[in-house]
Amino acid sequence: HLIERSWYAVTETCLAFTVFREDFSPRFVAMFTFLLFLKCFHWLGEDRVDFMERSPIITWVFHLRVAALLMFLGIIDAFFINHAYYSTITKGATVQLVFGFEYAILLIVVVNVFLKYVLHTIDLQSENPWDNKAVYLLYTELFLGFFKVILYMAFMAVMIKVHTFPLFAIRPMYLTMRAFKKALNDVIMSRRAIRNMNTLYPNATPEELSSGDNVCIICREEMVSACKKLPCGHIFHTNCLRSWFQRQQSCPTCRMDILRAPIPTGQQQGQQTPQQQQQQQQQANMMPGQGPMMPQFPGGFPMFIPPMVPGQFPMQQQQQPSTTQPASSTTATPTTSTSTQPTAVPGGAATTYTMPGSTMAGFPGISPYMMPPMFSPPFTPPPMPPANFAGMNDEELRAMEGIERSHVEARVQCLRSIHTLLDAAMIQIQQYYSLMSTMGPQANMYPAPASASASAPAPGVGTTPAEPTKQSDSVKGETQAATSEKPSSLQSDEDLSDLEGAVGFTPVEEVIIPEYHDEPVDEIDHQEIRRRRIERLESETNLAALDKESETK
Amino acid sequence: MAGSALKRLMAEYKQLTLNPPEGIVAGPSNEENFFEWEALIVGPEGTCFEGGVFPAKITFPPDYPLSPPKMKFTSDMFHPNIYPDGQVCISILHAPGDDPMGYESSAERWSPVQSVEKILLSVVSMLAEPNDESGANVDASKMWRDDRQQFNKMARRLVRKSLGL
Ligand SMILES: [Zn+2]
């Protein structure tokens, strides 16, 4: 590439001469040739020093040559700079200005090459690998790049002031700027890599190093000490890893993206989990570290198996879609349209049991007892935050939360999805209610058919206390709405306390417990429990609504 | 102490001389510069390149193995994944991030796990099964797809040429 570089040098210098046409003389042609000649020697010296890293055999003759060459070039450069300086002082701005500037740049090159040479030499002399050499080289590059940029700026300024815009200096100036930017970037990346290395990854233990294959995949040498273990379990030399991280933030072996990877304590589980695992996942320290918290349930809902197949009912349903209720369902649920739906049972007395305040989310054209097909895919839960954040340091927490727009959007999306889920849960509950109300008279009037009694054995009034339990359970995705009869009010209280974390739990308002006109005597206790529960729910709803507001802001 | 790139290249060279893979010879072109290698690749059996011996040059960057080396055939080649100037274009030789063809998945890109041996084995399998999605040599790609007979004829001519016949 020596020829290519010379070609550029020639064209640029010719351009420079067009600016100083009046100075053109054989003497300047000679000076220009000499400059080109010297430039070639500079490039040669650079190549020689780079060669030190490539060859296993470095003789003392080589050292002597390189040292002598660098010394010689440095002296000549300094001499010409001096000459150009006095010439400019005494005679004003002539072509000597350009020469002086060129030699100044060359002098910086010499200094750079010399520093590299010193670093390489020190490295060659020492027995052990010199780990910080790469860092020193980076900083050398950075500072000398900075000097060069300053020099070009100054030259530009002077030239514009004295003559005209120096077109010939554009290309080298651009190259210098780019090199400086790259050096700066390298230094930043290196610092970041070192910081990550020190904070995020544990040192490999001696047992890990001694067990099995302990060859570092980057340098192909044995790992004895100073090794780091990545979250994926791969072990490397600290220094090898650092230089790799300067380029890429991934594991060299398995390419796992280490910046987005879960912290080792995290537990990764398969996606299509059955119900029990969903609950486990909530308890396990599931780290949502894989980038922004992706809401993973587009349209999916927690195992909502249709509570009852319409065929199970001996009676016919009549749907009377009426006005939507504005207060309950909010924007985030485009699929669910709420409508009050008093279900009438042919049988005369059934009309007594229509629920006055209950809202019924019906899908147009679909029987409320059938889940719409879009709910069928198994629910994949979003990564749940760990129950306890105490085990994480600030860094991890911050990484988990994320500050970019995409993270915030993902969070909002997540909240919306929760909202949709809750709405769906409400639909379930209301369907259940209406069922109960229709089952009640039926059970009373006829000896209950076997199929119906299997799914809803108790008369409606008996099972009502279980409703809030259902609600909270279905939020957790652990209960099929079909499993009826969980008569424990204690349990429901516990479950409600679990709900406190669920932000966006607004649709609770929709639970309006139907008033039963004919109450058996033993219903009083239940009434009392229900009342307390409603109170509690309402207070929590307010809290949750507040939470949500602050969250979306 | 020599640089880490040099040490790794020396280790790989040693490995390649101790356990040479079949049909591949590779090593530094001169012992003073370990960053320029020469390789000889024997055309894989049962393909149109069978019997040929193709010389190539491998150039390593100063930051090897963090950056991939470059490989260039020094004999004439006619292949969908080899540029007319001999430069080999396979995904293992591309660092993740630079994808000249825009079709490679990053899983098969360069990483320090790869080695000279793996590169050369990939090149052998590339000779056996060209990837015609790559456009390193469009004429060769076209011919490989549309006129296999002609392609095989070209390849056999190159084989004879590589043997000096
Ligand atoms: Zn290593």
Ligand SMILES: [Zn+2]
């Ligand atoms: Zn890994």
